[in-house]
Amino acid sequence: MNALRHPGLHLILRLLLGGLFVYASLNKIADPPAFARIVYQWQVFGAVPSNLVAVILPWVEALAGILLLAGIWKREAALVVALLLVVFLAAAGSVMARGIDVENCGCTSVAAKAEAGVFHGVGWFLVLRNAFLLASSLVLVGVPADAVEGRRALVQAEGPSR
């Protein structure tokens, strides 16, 4: 459990999640209709709600990602990322249960059939990746990081006076 409190780990997870979410949002922000087409393929919401998802979701991803990268509102931004990942996992489960073939999940790119296959479609790879990202975000939400080394040394030096 102690390893999860390591400030270095928190920094790495923050940069990983933040960077990934900002990267994933850019492509979708640049082309809302293309992203809407991908959301339709998931067949979860209906056309008009799918349009709203396509318009709003990338901006929430971008904001949460920027906040994680910048280290502002870290836990709240991580919680938003965790909530999104829960929604993505539920949607992927629904798509797989219904046997719908989604060639490009639209996770990070709206390019049509960029590289169809296990890494872009909705399948177990996507589920495992999102589960890993969800676990990472929950560490940021739920496990407080230890003070960074310099401060810890200072605190230890001050010792019992605390």
Place this chain on the structure above:
Amino acid sequence: MGLRFGRIVAILGLGAALGLLWNGFSGRGLALGRSVFVQRGDEVIEAGEAKARLDRGALFLDARPADFYKMGHIPGALPLPEPDFERAFAALEPRLRRHFNLVVYCSGYGCEASNIVARHLREKGIHAAILNEGWPAWTDAGYPVRSGEAP
């Protein structure tokens, strides 16, 4: 330190506001109220209107792959699968040119085939209405269906 839920609401709310503003003013947005598949010149009708047109003798065109047609289709519909449009159209052309009440449909709001077929037909000077949300809208309304290769 506890989580501040106001911040979570702020992230979600600001994201929604930025998304809607970007959609409205960037010039890259989409029309929120209808499918992005719908283009200028498309006539989109609901299932109830489609049924009324069927009763008045409309000819339906099934834009889905042929296997779906065999499993179930709207009575009287002819298969005009989008991936095989040119070949299927060549066989049906004389009938389609005589008919002035055409409705095309596909698998639902997630498929673009009906819009693409309607566009191909328009390029050939033939107008066909598009059944909004396609096959599931028809079956959900409890309207009649047929299966097999015959219309």
